[in-house]
Amino acid sequence: MTPQRINELLTVYRDGLLNDTLPFWIKHCVDREYGGFMFALDRDGTVIDTDKGIWQQGRFTWLLSTLYNTVEPRAEWLELAKHGIDFIRKHGFDADGRMFFQVTREGRPVRKRRYIFSETFATIALAAYSKATGDKQAQQEALDLFKLIIRYLTTPGLIPPKFNPETRAGKALAIPMILIVTAQILREAVDDPTLCNEWINRCIAEIERDFMKPEFKAVLETVGPNGEFIDHFDGRMMCPGHAIEAAWFTLHEAKLRNNDPHLLKIGTTILDWMWTWGWDQEYGGIIYYRDAKGLPVQEYWHDMKFWWPQNEAIIATLLAYQMTGDEKYAQWHQQIHDWAYTYFPDPEYGEWYGYLHRDGRISVPLKGNMWKGPFHLPRMQWYCWKLLEEMAV
Numbered sequence: 001m002t003p004q005r006i007n008e009l010l011t012v013y014r015d016g017l018l019n020d021t022l023p024f025w026i027k028h029c030v031d032r033e034y035g036g037f038m039f040a041l042d043r044d045g046t047v048i049d050t051d052k053g054i055w056q057q058g059r060f061t062w063l064l065s066t067l068y069n070t071v072e073p074r075a076e077w078l079e080l081a082k083h084g085i086d087f088i089r090k091h092g093f094d095a096d097g098r099m100f101f102q103v104t105r106e107g108r109p110v111r112k113r114r115y116i117f118s119e120t121f122a123t124i125a126l127a128a129y130s131k132a133t134g135d136k137q138a139q140q141e142a143l144d145l146f147k148l149i150i151r152y153l154t155t156p157g158l159i160p161p162k163f164n165p166e167t168r169a170g171k172a173l174a175i176p177m178i179l180i181v182t183a184q185i186l187r188e189a190v191d192d193p194t195l196c197n198e199w200i201n202r203c204i205a206e207i208e209r210d211f212m213k214p215e216f217k218a219v220l221e222t223v224g225p226n227g228e229f230i231d232h233f234d235g236r237m238m239c240p241g242h243a244i245e246a247a248w249f250t251l252h253e254a255k256l257r258n259n260d261p262h263l264l265k266i267g268t269t270i271l272d273w274m275w276t277w278g279w280d281q282e283y284g285g286i287i288y289y290r291d292a293k294g295l296p297v298q299e300y301w302h303d304m305k306f307w308w309p310q311n312e313a314i315i316a317t318l319l320a321y322q323m324t325g326d327e328k329y330a331q332w333h334q335q336i337h338d339w340a341y342t343y344f345p346d347p348e349y350g351e352w353y354g355y356l357h358r359d360g361r362i363s364v365p366l367k368g369n370m371w372k373g374p375f376h377l378p379r380m381q382w383y384c385w386k387l388l389e390e391m392a393v
Contacts, residue, residue: 017382020351034106036052036083036107037056040366040369043367059375061085063379064081085125114160120178124182126145128189173207173219183200204250207250210227216292233291254267283358287358305360306355310339317329318384343356352377
């Protein structure tokens with residue numbers, strides 16, 4: 001990681017974000033007629049479905065507000081963030097305070113899920129927007145929504161279980177993982193960090209205690225209520241990209257706490273384990289699913305290369321290198337960066353493809369759907385750009 005390499009990478013991430021990724025979405029996704037954003041886009045930006053994911057509205061609104069806060073106070077970014085906040089406030093909430101997952105273009109509810117991810121992304125959107133504007137209402141809304149999430153997660157019976165708990169009780173890595181970063185972002189906007197710190201500590205401890213399995217050198221996606229190993233398809237499954245995302249959230253927290261050695265050890269251990277499981281030795285890139293016992297995985301897309309695990313691995317390896325100076329992480333970063341930038345970017349229309357076959361061939365040319373939008377890629381470009389600015393000093 002020479003000074004020349006640092007400057008080259010900084011330029012790739014910064015210019016990719018400001019001159020490619022962000023302009024693509026701003027040009028094509030903004031709905032001036034009904035509000036909010038439409039993210040289901042074909043390769044060239046043509047809208048191919050007008051339904052709107054509420055969690056996606058929150059994700060893009062967070063990005064726009066964060067760029068306003070950390071890059072420069074561009075009026076366009078703040079106006080578009082308000083455009084997202086207005087749609088979320090008007091159409092995102094059900095009568096019980098929970099949020100919808102999917103609505104029509106006009107904002108009529110299509111689907112409401114048992115998960116709390118619409119709420120977490122609305123929390124970070126409102127938090128970042130309040131920081132950008134000084135909007136005390138948005139600050140309070142973000143805090144209230146976070147408290148609602150906690151209430152639903154900690155009160156038995158409020159969220160229906162995915163499986164029959166009398167037969168097979170379990171819990172998912174996704175919950176503590178997403179709560180870490182939600183609390184980190186909320187903490188930047190609220191006056192008292194106590195609640196956020198409490199939940200960050202609690203969730204990192206839960207991941208370490210219950211989801212990290214030294215016997216497999218792996219982080220599992222699903223475990224029993226007390227971390228028990230569930231020897232079935234779901235219980236053996238690992239998603240390396242997901243775990244690597246948790247790794248860099250933990251490393252980020254370690255960095256904020258003056259390179260806290262315990263958190264640094266957790267984050268690097270997760271990264272080390274899951275890089276070994278996730279990196280495709282034959283074709284390169286981070287593979288989607290693996291089985292902790294090395295058995296066949298039931299999901300048919302298990303060996304595909306989705307865009308977002310590559311994004312998370314790019315962040316995690318660069319952050320681990322910055323914090324430890326271990327050349328292993330610089331090498332891993334170069335591997336994943338070079339592979340991803342060889343196969344995912346679309347030089348003709350911009351942005352990245354989302355879904356590749358194992359060998360890097362394009363599976364589907366769309367740029368957005370209910371799952372892919374302006375979040376993982378631009379977050380990676382923004383975060384790595386800022387890391388490299390620190391490293392270049």
